[in-house]
Amino acid sequence: MVPKISLSFKQWFSSLKLKQKIRYLFLFILSIYLVFYLVMYCFLFSGYMTDYALKNNRNSLMAIGSNLTAELDNISDMSKLIMANNEVTHYLKSSSSLGLRYSQNTVTAIFDIMSAYDNIYSIFVFKSDGTYVHTGRGITLVDKEIMDGPEWRKEIYEKAGGYVIRLNGGGAFTMKRGPFSMEPGEPILSFIRQINDLNTQETLGMLVINIPVSILEGTYKDADKTERKFCYYDINNNILSQGEVPDKLKNMNVSDSPFDQKVIKNLFSEEILSYYHIPDISMVIAGYERIGYEQIISKETAWMLIFILVITGFALVLISAFISVYITTPIQRLVQSMGSVKSGMFKRVSLSLPDDEIGHLKDSYNDMLLEINHLINELIDKEKSIQKAELEVLQEQIKPHFLYNTLDTIGYLALENSAENVYDALETLGDFYRKFLSRGDREISIEKEIEIVKDYLKLQKLRYEDVFEDAYEVQEDLLEVKIPKLILQPLVENSLYHGVRLKGEKGIIKISVYLKDDIIHIVVYDNGVGMSKKQIEDIMTSDNNKSFGFKGTIERIRYYYNCEDVYEIRSIEKEYTEVDIKIPFARGEKKDVQGNDY
Amino acid sequence: MYRVMIIDDEKAIRSLLRITIDWEELGMKVVGEASSGIEAINTIEELNPDIVFVDIRMPFMDGIEFSKLAIKRYPQLKIIVLTAFNEFEYARQCIGIGICEYLLKPIVRKEIKKVLQKIKEQLDAEERQECDEEIPVSGLSSIDKIKDYLHYNYSDSNLNLTKVALKFGFNASYLSRAFKNETGKSFVNYLTECRMEKAVQLARKGKLMCEAAEEVGIPDPNYFSKCFKKNTGKNYSELRKKN
Numbered sequence: 001m002v003p004k005i006s007l008s009f010k011q012w013f014s015s016l017k018l019k020q021k022i023r024y025l026f027l028f029i030l031s032i033y034l035v036f037y038l039v040m041y042c043f044l045f046s047g048y049m050t051d052y053a054l055k056n057n058r059n060s061l062m063a064i065g066s067n068l069t070a071e072l073d074n075i076s077d078m079s080k081l082i083m084a085n086n087e088v089t090h091y092l093k094s095s096s097s098l099g100l101r102y103s104q105n106t107v108t109a110i111f112d113i114m115s116a117y118d119n120i121y122s123i124f125v126f127k128s129d130g131t132y133v134h135t136g137r138g139i140t141l142v143d144k145e146i147m148d149g150p151e152w153r154k155e156i157y158e159k160a161g162g163y164v165i166r167l168n169g170g171g172a173f174t175m176k177r178g179p180f181s182m183e184p185g186e187p188i189l190s191f192i193r194q195i196n197d198l199n200t201q202e203t204l205g206m207l208v209i210n211i212p213v214s215i216l217e218g219t220y221k222d223a224d225k226t227e228r229k230f231c232y233y234d235i236n237n238n239i240l241s242q243g244e245v246p247d248k249l250k251n252m253n254v255s256d257s258p259f260d261q262k263v264i265k266n267l268f269s270e271e272i273l274s275y276y277h278i279p280d281i282s283m284v285i286a287g288y289e290r291i292g293y294e295q296i297i298s299k300e301t302a303w304m305l306i307f308i309l310v311i312t313g314f315a316l317v318l319i320s321a322f323i324s325v326y327i328t329t330p331i332q333r334l335v336q337s338m339g340s341v342k343s344g345m346f347k348r349v350s351l352s353l354p355d356d357e358i359g360h361l362k363d364s365y366n367d368m369l370l371e372i373n374h375l376i377n378e379l380i381d382k383e384k385s386i387q388k389a390e391l392e393v394l395q396e397q398i399k400p401h402f403l404y405n406t407l408d409t410i411g412y413l414a415l416e417n418s419a420e421n422v423y424d425a426l427e428t429l430g431d432f433y434r435k436f437l438s439r440g441d442r443e444i445s446i447e448k449e450i451e452i453v454k455d456y457l458k459l460q461k462l463r464y465e466d467v468f469e470d471a472y473e474v475q476e477d478l479l480e481v482k483i484p485k486l487i488l489q490p491l492v493e494n495s496l497y498h499g500v501r502l503k504g505e506k507g508i509i510k511i512s513v514y515l516k517d518d519i520i521h522i523v524v525y526d527n528g529v530g531m532s533k534k535q536i537e538d539i540m541t542s543d544n545n546k547s548f549g550f551k552g553t554i555e556r557i558r559y560y561y562n563c564e565d566v567y568e569i570r571s572i573e574k575e576y577t578e579v580d581i582k583i584p585f586a587r588g589e590k591k592d593v594q595g596n597d598y
Numbered sequence: 599m600y601r602v603m604i605i606d607d608e609k610a611i612r613s614l615l616r617i618t619i620d621w622e623e624l625g626m627k628v629v630g631e632a633s634s635g636i637e638a639i640n641t642i643e644e645l646n647p648d649i650v651f652v653d654i655r656m657p658f659m660d661g662i663e664f665s666k667l668a669i670k671r672y673p674q675l676k677i678i679v680l681t682a683f684n685e686f687e688y689a690r691q692c693i694g695i696g697i698c699e700y701l702l703k704p705i706v707r708k709e710i711k712k713v714l715q716k717i718k719e720q721l722d723a724e725e726r727q728e729c730d731e732e733i734p735v736s737g738l739s740s741i742d743k744i745k746d747y748l749h750y751n752y753s754d755s756n757l758n759l760t761k762v763a764l765k766f767g768f769n770a771s772y773l774s775r776a777f778k779n780e781t782g783k784s785f786v787n788y789l790t791e792c793r794m795e796k797a798v799q800l801a802r803k804g805k806l807m808c809e810a811a812e813e814v815g816i817p818d819p820n821y822f823s824k825c826f827k828k829n830t831g832k833n834y835s836e837l838r839k840k841n
Contacts, residue, residue, distance in 0.1 A: 400682065400684075401681075401682030401683050401703070402682075404682040404702070404703040404704045405608065405611070405682045405703060405704075407703075407704040408608075408610065408611050408614055408703055408704045408705055409608065409610040409611070411614055411618075411704065411705070412610040412611070412613055412614040412617075413610070415614070415617055415618070416613065416617070462610070463608050463610060464607070464608065465609065497657070501657055501820075502657055502658070502808070502819070503807070503808050503819055504807055504808055504811060504818070504819020504820045504822060504823045505807055505808075505819070505823070505835065529808055574806050574808055574809055575806075
């Protein structure tokens with residue numbers, strides 16, 4: 001499935017125009033850029049921000065803790081004042097039978113002290129026998145049964161004068177909402193300590209100061225916000241704070257370690273849960289804080305991000321425009337201009353393009369066209385040359401002089417010779433012309449070519465009797481090989497007119513055909529006057545009529561086989577001439593031909 | 599009777615001309631033939647024709663070259679070109695050098711007769727100015743000088759009566775007659791004999807015929823061979839083989 005998708009994506013992408021490709025590429029780069037930037041920000045900056053938030057959180061907790069400590073120190077001071085009060089001491093030391101006067105005085109004394117402090121709800125002073133005096137701003141119910149339980153007292157004894165703080169005095173004290181209401185009022189914190197004799201350290205009684213729980217909330221009121229909540233636990237993991245407490249804070253596990261922070265990472269925010277054991281007070285302040293990314297990313301950074309993105313986008317647009325103006329558009333124009341080649345018009349592109357790679361491309365293209373045109377012209381020229389050469393040979397040969405001369409010769413035969421000889425001559429003449437013209441084919445088998453030469457020489461013998469003899473030595477298996485038409489006859493004609501006849505003695509013209517080293521050799525030998533070195537050199541360059549037949553023939557062979565080395569002339573002056581035509585032998589034509597070493 | 603000479607490298611053509619035309623009826627007579635320009639220019643002196651049929655394409659000396667030389671020597675000579683080449687360039691050259699007629703092969707008797715009749719009328723109209731000059735006595739010693747000259751210069755293929763006459767200050771036809779009177783041989787025959795004497799020496803040295811022909815001033819080996827046989831009674835190759 002995945003390869004299939006990637007394949008079709010590839011196809012889709014490669015089918016796009018260059019311009020579109022660049023656009024998509026830029027879009028891709030932009031997205032990558034954005035994602036990279038965000039990820040970078042989240043991992044680096046948010047980590048940093050979290051650290052900062054944690055530190056902040058810890059400081060808040062500690063500040064709150066010290067607020068509470070200060071608050072409790074006040075209460076502790078007050079409790080010391082009460083314990084040191086003479087009236088109270090007297091009351092505690094008096095026997096229970098003493099009358100109300102003592103207790104009245106004691107209450108007054110306590111009330112005086114209490115009025116110097118805020119936030120005190122009620123104060124109880126118990127004697128060892130369980131009687132007590134109390135004063136307060138409202139009514140506090142006392143459950144003496146709970147107070148008599150050993151569990152309730154155990155901790156207080158153990159503290160030996162130190163204070164113990166319990167919510168609602170561990171159930172022994174309850175604020176009454178109003179004089180006539182039976183409903184419990186606001187929860188209270190009970191500050192309980194044992195009163196000992198200053199001199200004997202003997203236990204005299206017990207002091208309980210009840211404070212409304214709201215005193216706790218007062219310690220973190222300033223720090224409390226919607227994203228930031230606090231609450232107090234006692235050492236038994238009971239929540240002391242009243243009011244709204246987030247669930248996460250409620251369900252937090254508070255362990256024995258004095259301080260702990262826990263970070264919960266969410267997709268778009270982080271939550272910090274922390275707690276702190278307030279030293280010397282058996283209470284824990286716990287905090288909950290939620291940090292959204294909107295807080296992490298400051299306005300400035302957001303602006304900077306946007307600014308960078310805009311700059312980047314602008315740069316990409318600029319590059320895209322540049323590519324479009326300087327690359328894709330010129331290429332498109334070039335392609336349009338080059339399109340004419342499809343319709344067979346090899347026109348040069350004459351656009352004004354910048355002198356850069358694209359301009360060079362245009363120049364190279366034009367050069368290529370020039371070269372192509374050149375090659376085409378060359379091909380046409382070559383083809384024309386071949387045709388011209390063929391035509392010239394034909395004209396030269398068909399030009400009726402040979403026919404006319406031969407006709408006169410035959411005419412003489414008719415008058416002076418037997419009818420049979422005349423018929424023979426006419427037959428040869430007809431045969432010669434039929435083969436010679438050979439339906440306009442360009443190729444002809446060696447066998448036919450030799451037959452043409454035989455006929456030709458037979459007719460020439462009638463004209464120039466006793467001038468020459470002809471001989472043939474042909475490798476039989478080469479007879480079927482095709483060669484360009486009429487390459488042999490002009491050579492033989494040369495042998496006759498420029499070789500043998502000039503010698504004044506009876507000569508011989510010999511034609512051999514053989515295969516050697518994959519080259520077919522067609523050799524025309526005559527023992528005529530031969531050629532000088534200069535004549536051999538000049539034969540291909542001079543323009544005179546004598547060399548014409550030879551030159552045209554060689555040129556035709558060269559064009560035909562696309563090969564320069566197609567002939568060799570061997571000659572000794574006054575002795576012989578041997579023209580060796582070398583034709584490359586195509587292996588495909590070989591069939592049953594066997595190499596023959598001559 | 600007007601004298602006719604036929605020059606063609608093909609024996610068949612020469613023979614055909616001889617036998618197809620009724621020469622006597624035209625008041626003419628074929629006095630000789632030549633198979634090349636070289637042979638013709640050497641024998642024309644002796645044959646002394648009024649009319650010459652000449653082919654253009656011949657080895658060593660073509661018809662046009664021959665005609666130039668012949669007309670220079672015999673301005674009143676009527677030359678008929680008979681060729682298979684119907685080429686403008688040939689025709690133009692022929693007119694330029696004063697050739698009478700340009701006929702094309704194959705031979706058409708009617709045409710030839712017509713042309714011959716026309717020429718005959720011209721010839722009839724022209725008064726043949728025979729110069730019957732006296733043979734100066736002083737010339738006799740000159741003949742010896744000329745003979746010496748020929749012995750030294752026989753290898754020059756351009757050597758001919760007119761040229762020699764010019765050199766020694768004679769009229770050509772006068773020299774011709776004087777030479778024959780003095781030596782009993784025509785100028786051409788004497789020159790050929792000189793050449794053949796030398797040729798025999800060359801043959802004995804084993805020279806190839808075409809080399810010998812060139813050396814003795816007869817660049818046409820066919821004509822050379824003919825002359826050799828006529829003078830020595832033997833073929834050149836026979837004589838050469840003997841050595």
